[in-house]
Every structure is written in C-alpha cells, then in structure tokens.
Amino acid sequence: xxxxxxxxxxxxxxxxxxxxxxxxxxxxxxxxxxxxxxxxxxxxxxxxxxxxxxxxxxxxxxxxxxxxxxxxxxxxxxx
Numbered sequence: 001x002x003x004x005x006x007x008x009x010x011x012x013x014x015x016x017x018x019x020x021x022x023x024x025x026x027x028x029x030x031x032x033x034x035x036x037x038x039x040x041x042x043x044x045x046x047x048x049x050x051x052x053x054x055x056x057x058x059x060x061x062x063x064x065x066x067x068x069x070x071x072x073x074x075x076x077x078x079x
Contacts, residue, residue, distance in 0.1 A: 039047070
C-alpha cells in the first residue's frame with residue numbers, strides 16, 4: 001500500500017503565502033461590504049425608538065414583578 005502522508009510546505013513557503021492571504025482577506029472584506037444594504041437615517045431612528053420603548057417596558061415589568069414577589073416573600077417570611 002502506498003504511504004498517504006502528504007508533505008507540507010516549509011516554513012518559508014508558508015510565510016511567503018501569508019502576506020498574500022492577508023491581502024486577499026482585506027480585498028474580500030471590502031468586496032463583501034460593498035454588498036451590504038445600509039439602513040437610512042430614518043430607519044435607524046425608528047428602530048432605535050422601538051428598542052428604547054421595548055427596554056423601558058421590560059424594565060417596568062421587571063420592577064413590578066420584583067415588587068410583587070418581594071412583597072409575597074415578605075409576607076411568607078414575616079418581615
């Protein structure tokens with residue numbers, strides 16, 4: 001049976017290819033960023049408001065639940 005071990009390139013050969021790989025990475029990244037559809041200012045503003053309102057509502061619900069469960073626990077413990 002034939003030996004199936006592959007000989008890897010030496011360190012110097014890998015280092016020569018390293019710079020090309022980095023350059024290719026940045027070219028590919030730039031190419032992909034050109035494909036991105038960026039939101040308009042109006043979209044960003046609307047989405048920000050939606051997120052802030054949602055967080056505020058969630059905070060109010062958590063505060064209410066904390067107060068309710070804290071009161072129930074206070075009654076159970078008798079504090």
